[in-house]
Amino acid sequence: MPRPREFEPDTVLNAAMLRFWERGYRATSIEDLVKATGVKPGSLYSAFPGGKRTLFLKSLERYSRLVVPQKLGELEASGASVAEIRGYFDGLVRDLLSPEGRQGCLLVNTAIEKAAEDDEAAAVVRGHLARLERCMTHALENAVRRGQVRAGLDCAGSARLLVATCQGLMVVGKANPDEALLRAIVDNAFAALG
Amino acid sequence: MPRPREFEPDTVLNAAMLRFWERGYRATSIEDLVKATGVKPGSLYSAFPGGKRTLFLKSLERYSRLVVPQKLGELEASGASVAEIRGYFDGLVRDLLSPEGRQGCLLVNTAIEKAAEDDEAAAVVRGHLARLERCMTHALENAVRRGQVRAGLDCAGSARLLVATCQGLMVVGKANPDEALLRAIVDNAFAALG
DNA sequence: AAGATAGATGAGCGATCATTCAAGAACAAC
DNA sequence: GTTGTTCTTGAATGATCGCTCATCTATCTT
Numbered sequence: 001m002p003r004p005r006e007f008e009p010d011t012v013l014n015a016a017m018l019r020f021w022e023r024g025y026r027a028t029s030i031e032d033l034v035k036a037t038g039v040k041p042g043s044l045y046s047a048f049p050g051g052k053r054t055l056f057l058k059s060l061e062r063y064s065r066l067v068v069p070q071k072l073g074e075l076e077a078s079g080a081s082v083a084e085i086r087g088y089f090d091g092l093v094r095d096l097l098s099p100e101g102r103q104g105c106l107l108v109n110t111a112i113e114k115a116a117e118d119d120e121a122a123a124v125v126r127g128h129l130a131r132l133e134r135c136m137t138h139a140l141e142n143a144v145r146r147g148q149v150r151a152g153l154d155c156a157g158s159a160r161l162l163v164a165t166c167q168g169l170m171v172v173g174k175a176n177p178d179e180a181l182l183r184a185i186v187d188n189a190f191a192a193l194g
Numbered sequence: 195m196p197r198p199r200e201f202e203p204d205t206v207l208n209a210a211m212l213r214f215w216e217r218g219y220r221a222t223s224i225e226d227l228v229k230a231t232g233v234k235p236g237s238l239y240s241a242f243p244g245g246k247r248t249l250f251l252k253s254l255e256r257y258s259r260l261v262v263p264q265k266l267g268e269l270e271a272s273g274a275s276v277a278e279i280r281g282y283f284d285g286l287v288r289d290l291l292s293p294e295g296r297q298g299c300l301l302v303n304t305a306i307e308k309a310a311e312d313d314e315a316a317a318v319v320r321g322h323l324a325r326l327e328r329c330m331t332h333a334l335e336n337a338v339r340r341g342q343v344r345a346g347l348d349c350a351g352s353a354r355l356l357v358a359t360c361q362g363l364m365v366v367g368k369a370n371p372d373e374a375l376l377r378a379i380v381d382n383a384f385a386a387l388g
Numbered sequence: 389a390a391g392a393t394a395g396a397t398g399a400g401c402g403a404t405c406a407t408t409c410a411a412g413a414a415c416a417a418c
Numbered sequence: 419g420t421t422g423t424t425c426t427t428g429a430a431t432g433a434t435c436g437c438t439c440a441t442c443t444a445t446c447t448t
Contacts, residue, residue: 002424003414024307026220030406040427045407047425052406102310111369112306113218116296125369154382160375161359161382168362175305175319181354188348188355192386196394197444224436234397239437241395246436389448396443405434413426418419 009047010062012037017059017067021106024113025056053118060124063106068128071095072135080139082148085162086190092166093182096173104170111167132163143193150194158193165189203241204256206231211253211261215300218307219250247312254318257300262322265289265299266329274333276342276387279356283380286360290367290376298364305361326357337387344388352387359383 015036019028030052034041048054069076071091075084095101103109107128115122136159143149165185173182209230213222224246228235242248263270265285269278289295297303301322309316330353337343363379 002416002422003426005425006414024220026218029404031404041407042409042428043426104306108365109306111365112298112303115369122369129366129370154385157378157382157385160378161386164362164366164379164383165355165359166362167365168358168360171302171305171361171365172323172358175309175316176323184351184354185358188351189358191348191351192355196392196446197396198446199395200444223434225434235437236398236439237396392447393445394443395445397439397441399439399441401436401438403435403437406431407433408431409427409429411427411429413424415424416422418421 005047007037007039007043007047012039012044012047013055013058013062016055017062017106020056020059021063021109022103024109025052026113057120057124060106060110060121064124064128064131067106068131072132075139076135078138079142080135081142081146082139082190082193085136085139086186089166089169089186089189092169093173093179093186096170096177096182097179102174102177104174108167108170129163129167132166133159136162140193153193161192162189199241201231201233201237201241206233206238206241207249207252207256210249211256211300214250214253215257215303216297218303219246220307251314251318254300254304254315258318258322261300262325266326269333270329272332273336274329275336275340276333276384279330279333280380280384283360283363283383286363287367287373287376287380290364290371291373296368296371298368302361302364323357323361326360327353330356334387347387355386356383 012033016028016033019032019036023032030041030044033039033044033055037044039047044055045051048058072088073084073091074080075088077084096104107125110121111125115125137155140149140153140155140158144151144153144155169182169185172185206227210222210227213226213230217226224235224238227233227238227249231238233241238249239245242252266282267278267285268274269282271278290298301319304315305319309319331349334343334347334349334352338345338347338349359379363376366379367376
């Protein structure tokens with residue numbers, strides 16, 4: 001009996017995610033989203049009760065579910081090893097150097113902009129960091145088993161360092177997208193694995 | 195002949211810096227600054243032509259000039275070596291774990307929040323990163339000379355990695371101020387220096 | 389004491405913020 | 419075609435944004 005929806009909530013959410021990714025939470029207004037999607041405020045609020053913050057949290061989840069796996073690529077596969085870690089870092093550098101990639105990572109941006117004041121957002125960020133740490137650890141364990149890195153390597157500890165390194169890479173890349181600089185960071189991070 | 199100023203511009207700037215540091219650029223309103231300083235909007239704008247953005251850029255400079263040297267400590271001394279780098283990292287961890295230190299570093303926050311849209315702010319951040327890189331490089335060169343790290347170490351490259359690592363440390367620490375995690379990052383960063 | 393100079397004041401500017409809601413519109417069921 | 423239900427619409431809400439300016443006040447000079 002009801003009147004059918006004229007827009008796809010996922011499409012709206014995707015547009016919201018892109019805006020939050022590009023400009024951050026505070027700098028993205030509801031009117032921005034109305035313009036970007038063509039969906040009027042009333043419909044937006046009835047489709048996403050909780051308003052802007054709900055839209056943001058759902059954007060974070062969508063990012064984790066759709067964007068992150070694409071960036072991680074084979075690094076999440078059970079056979080991942082040094083090459084896949086390297087591939088992930090190279091992808092980050094490539095993104096930071098491209099005009100569209102300057103926005104960095106929505107979850108890193110959120111860690112800085114919102115984590116301190118919104119624990120629900122911080123929890124999504126923590127989940128992401130844990131996920132990164134998990135697959136880095138696993139890839140390093142594979143690497144040790146295959147003799148690709150030095151035998152006594154502390155996989156769990158090195159994974160934590162690698163996670164921090166890629167977060168730092170994005171901070172540096174955002175202020176100074178210089179290829180030689182970013183490559184030096186990545187090269188030295190790998191040199192340390194021996 | 196003129197009526198004398200009733201407030202010290204540096205005092206106002208200091209209060210502004212603390213607010214921007216704690217909450218970021220967008221989340222800090224002029225009214226916040228008026229409340230924090232007792233100086234009314236008119237006086238604020240006449241003392242700082244250019245308004246909020248000028249106040250912000252001058253806050254960045256003040257932070258570089260007063261806060262950063264205090265955090266770097268002996269790391270900027272010409273005799274600095276591994277111990278001073280370690281001291282700097284330990285200070286970062288201590289800050290991130292303390293309630294007052296959760297705000298992280300104003301310049302890292304700025305890199306994420308504003309560098310992409312404000313090149314003048316980005317330039318201050320780049321200057322900070324270059325300064326960090328410079329004193330890390332110098333300290334590593336001293337360390338090589340003293341045999342505190344492995345002989346063939348690429349000081350310039352390792353310094354770039356260490357700079358990225360400490361930026362990453364602050365991103366991770368902001369979302370997840372967990373002592374064991376942060377210590378693991380620092381320990382592994384130093385293990386890599388051999 | 390009067391005049392000149394510059395800082396202090398705060399009401400108020402137009403713009404924009406996130407959000408709401410009364411009214412109209414589109415469909416399914418009958 | 420009528421009714422019931424949900425969706426769409428966009429004007430309007432009050433709050434807040436960064437900022438300005440006419441007015442007042444305090445000091446120095448003479």
